[in-house]
Amino acid sequence: MKIAYMGSSDFSVPFLEKIDDSRHEVTGVFTYQDKKRGRGRKLMPNPVKKCAESRGIPVHEISGCGAVFMEELSTVSFDYVVVVSFGMILPPEVFKRWPGAWLNVHPSMLPAYRGPSPMISVLLDGADVTGVTINEVVYEVDAGRIFAQTGFNIADCDSLDDLEERTVKFGAPLLINVLDLIEDDRYEPRPQGSRGITYTVKIAAGDLRIDWSAGAGEIVNRIRALSSKPGAYTKYRDGNIKILRASVIAKGNKDASAGEIIYADKNEGLIVNCGEGGAVSLKMLQPQGKKPMDYKSYINGYGPETGSIMGK
Incomplete structure (x- = not known):
């Protein structure tokens, strides 16, 4: 089949590669325009554009999904459109003009965790099972x-990075299997039903900051859910530190404050007191403007002091 592809992020790239390596033909890639990045603020292509160009696939850069987008899409020959981490809301007009031609890769077991942040949300919730769904795209979010x-x-x-990797591992071959069966006219989709529907929301800047008054499990889940990008962070001394890996310590120090460092030792670990009587052992940190480092390197280089407070 001929496939038009829509995506923009690193997560989207392996799915594009998998389709291009299959019996199907990618006739065009739609992605957002180059953005200024880095210290030099140079215009840089996103990962999907770079992948498509390296494979000789025509790229259509768009700034939105209005009339220009509709016109460009109409110039591409396709049987189906596959959408993976596109980052733009498709207008209802596309589903009227090309009905039944839209597939999405959604990183959850729909109808659970509909919306923009399913992988982050499932880790925030401390869930022990998730999945990936190939679903029809309709105007109602993730309801196809x-x-x-x-x-x-x-x-x-598991962190967000781990979950993304596993979703690709299971999701990419699942997508190809669906495309093969559709082409062979051997697939009949099923409705989602009304039970078990939950929704996620877009992660805001305020969600990245660690609240040390929360319980240890909640804090560690937040760190896992945001690692390695965008990264949960805490204020310490004169800057911010991203916490990329951490684990729960069963008992904290009841006499210490939330956010207080109760151990800063290469043998005992870098341990921070938190709410509900627990503590968190910090394993991997990234000081502002620096590369990630383990807690021993951080202790050697920055000398965190027992009794000092993180988060202030």
């Missing part, structure tokens, strides 16, 4: 019929 889905376990130590 399900073509296929598969679940997998989440380990206690």
Whole structure:
């Protein structure tokens, strides 16, 4: 089949590659325009554009999904449009003009975790199972019929990076299987139903800051859910520090304040007191403007002091 592809992020790239390596033909890629990045503020292409150009796939850069987008899409020959981490809301007109031609890769077991942040949200909730769904795109967010889905376990130590990797591992071949079966006229999607529907929201800047008065489990889940990008952070001394890996310590120091460092030792660890009588052991940190480092390197280089407070 001929496939038009829409995506923009690193997560989207392996799905594009998988389709291009299959029996199907990618006839065009739609992605957002180059943006200024880095210290030099140079215009840089996003990962999907770079991938498409390296494979000789025509790229259509867009700034929105209005009339210009509709006109460009009409110039591309396709049987289906595959949408993966596109980052733009499609207007209802596209579904009227090309009905039944839209597929989405959604990183959850729909109808659970509809919306923009399913992988982050499932980790924030401390869930131990998630999955990936290939569903029809309709105007109502993530409400289209399900073509296929598969679940997998989440380990206690899994971060957002780990979850993205596992979603690609299971989701990319699942997508190709769906496309193959559609082409062979051997697939019938099913409606989602009304039970088990939950929604996620867009992650805001305020969600990245660690609240040390929360319980240890909640704090560690936030760190896992935001690692490595955008990264949960805490204020310490004169700057911000991203916390990329951490684990729960069963008991904290009841006489210490929330956010107080109760151990800063290469043998004992870098341990921060938190709410509900617990504590968190920091494993991997990234000081502002620096590369990630383990807690021993951070202790050696920055000398955090027992009794000092993080988060202020």
